[in-house]
Amino acid sequence: MTGPTQFLPDDAAELIAVPGENDDKYRRGVLGVVTGSAQYPGAAVLGVEAALRTGVGMVRYLGPARASDFVLQRRPEAVTESGRVQAWLLGSGMPVPGQGADRDAATRDRFHHALESGRPLVLDAGALDLAASSTAPTVITPHAGELARLMGVEADAVRADPLGSARRAAERFGVSVLLKGHTTHVVGATGEELVARTAPAWLATAGAGDALAGILGALVATHGDAVVDEPALLGRLAAAAAVIHGLAAQRASAGGPFTVLDLCRELGPTIAQLVSTRPPV
Numbered sequence: 001m002t003g004p005t006q007f008l009p010d011d012a013a014e015l016i017a018v019p020g021e022n023d024d025k026y027r028r029g030v031l032g033v034v035t036g037s038a039q040y041p042g043a044a045v046l047g048v049e050a051a052l053r054t055g056v057g058m059v060r061y062l063g064p065a066r067a068s069d070f071v072l073q074r075r076p077e078a079v080t081e082s083g084r085v086q087a088w089l090l091g092s093g094m095p096v097p098g099q100g101a102d103r104d105a106a107t108r109d110r111f112h113h114a115l116e117s118g119r120p121l122v123l124d125a126g127a128l129d130l131a132a133s134s135t136a137p138t139v140i141t142p143h144a145g146e147l148a149r150l151m152g153v154e155a156d157a158v159r160a161d162p163l164g165s166a167r168r169a170a171e172r173f174g175v176s177v178l179l180k181g182h183t184t185h186v187v188g189a190t191g192e193e194l195v196a197r198t199a200p201a202w203l204a205t206a207g208a209g210d211a212l213a214g215i216l217g218a219l220v221a222t223h224g225d226a227v228v229d230e231p232a233l234l235g236r237l238a239a240a241a242a243v244i245h246g247l248a249a250q251r252a253s254a255g256g257p258f259t260v261l262d263l264c265r266e267l268g269p270t271i272a273q274l275v276s277t278r279p280p281v
């Protein structure tokens with residue numbers, strides 16, 4: 001029996017959409033982002049920062065006023081008007097239904113709009129439950145605790161069998177699953193199994209997952225139409241996001257601790273390095 005395929009930097013390099021001279025910000029891909037809350041506005045800032053630094057034509061950030069203010073303060077490039085998008089990132093830093101604060105009406109409306117759009121979805125943290133109702137190509141990005149909650153099992157059971165747990169979630173919800181951890185396991189909606197192991201353990205720091213979600217959102221938005229045509233691409237994009245995240249963490253770390261914004265700053269150089277290693281077409 002063969003195990004999951006190790007996803008390597010060269011594989012990730014193939015999935016970077018390099019803009020051409022006929023591209024504009026809309027053709028490159030627009031990412032709609034519904035993340036953050038009054039409690040966790042920082043998650044919105046980190047996801048938007050990571051998406052913009054991964055490379056996307058535009059980020060439309062649609063969230064609560066406090067988070068929106070912080071996002072604009074950090075990244076005035078973000079657009080806070082609604083409009084067409086090629087993909088959505090939902091949920092980082094938002095309340096989990098049934099765990100404290102309820103989902104407010106504005107969030108329910110934004111999630112509904114995203115679900116109805118038919119565009120690919122990246123679901124994190126407080127939007128993971130949407131996996132059960134999504135009919136669009138969808139990838140979820142839980143850590144072990146979140147996957148356990150979603151599947152109604154103990155976190156230890158997920159830690160004991162991460163690949164099997166991701167596989168069961170992919171089968172149950174018909175989505176691609178990226179299970180975070182030192183080793184990141186990805187199971188595509190069609191069963192493809194991938195692992196990414198580029199991250200140093202220094203990456204185990206609050207907000208690192210919010211940045212990963214932004215990186216993946218940008219990769220999906222820049223392949224939005226391809227994902228609609230071939231949803232199986234989502235698993236490979238998820239593994240590419242984990243590899244890029246891990247390589248940027250290596251650069252930011254250089255063997256020591258770093259902040260998530262340090263990691264984000266390394267995304268451009270990481271991607272430039274990956275693109276430079278691609279064989280000419």
Ligand SMILES: NC(=O)C1=CN([C@@H]2O[C@H](COP(=O)(O)OP(=O)(O)OC[C@H]3O[C@@H](n4cnc5c(N)ncnc54)[C@H](O)[C@@H]3O)[C@@H](O)[C@H]2O)[C@@H](O)CC1
Binds near residue numbers: 039041043091095209
């Ligand atoms: N600056 C910010 O605004 C930040 C916001 N964050 C947001 O905070 C919210 C709560 O996230 P948390 O993950 O802390 O809380 P959760 O409430 O999702 O998870 C907490 C539970 O899961 C378990 N757990 C947490 N991480 C685990 C892991 N890696 N493996 C196994 N079990 C794990 C814990 O033991 C605990 O029982 C999310 O919406 C997240 O996006 C965090 O990303 C931290 C930074």
Ligand SMILES: Nc1ncnc2c1ncn2[C@@H]1O[C@H](COP(=O)(O)OP(=O)(O)O)[C@@H](O)[C@H]1O
Binds near residue numbers: 206209
């Ligand atoms: N020991 C570790 N080694 C390498 N990477 C890790 C380790 N622990 C966690 N990570 C990575 O750090 C990120 C943490 O994400 P998450 O648990 O969602 O945290 P947060 O919610 O604070 O952003 C994930 O990308 C995960 O793969």
